[in-house]
Amino acid sequence: EAVLRGWGTGDVAALYNAGVVASFELMGVDREGLYPFPGGSFEDQLEAIITQKWVALAGTYQGLEAYFEFLRTGYPDFFTYPVEGVTSGEFARRLPLPNIVSQRNPNAPQTPEQITTPIWWDVD
Numbered sequence: 001e002a003v004l005r006g007w008g009t010g011d012v013a014a015l016y017n018a019g020v021v022a023s024f025e026l027m028g029v030d031r032e033g034l035y036p037f038p039g040g041s042f043e044d045q046l047e048a049i050i051t052q053k054w055v056a057l058a059g060t061y062q063g064l065e066a067y068f069e070f071l072r073t074g075y076p077d078f079f080t081y082p083v084e085g086v087t088s089g090e091f092a093r094r095l096p097l098p099n100i101v102s103q104r105n106p107n108a109p110q111t112p113e114q115i116t117t118p119i120w121w122d123v124d
Helices: 012-026 042-058 063-073 099-104
Strands: none
Touching: 012 042, 042 063
């Protein structure tokens, strides 16, 4: 993503493909040409990068990082939300603030935001 955005140097496609191969190897699966780097627009390429990053993180001990990447970018965009439940069909936009935080930290919000309220960096 950093190279695609011009924040670093390198070959975007080669870095993407190396990342996908490493992710598959971590899971013990043979990639064999699956999920090649797409041509097309910046947005198409960003979606592919973030979706593969989400896949690599979601199945590991870094699941929260996958959640934060989704909130930050809006990708992957294939989620469906339950109609019923705590959030009434909306995706949770923040983690709940434990009561212990507001009890022990006078600087913490005493009335926490709803979990469906976007965090300042949330794109949606």
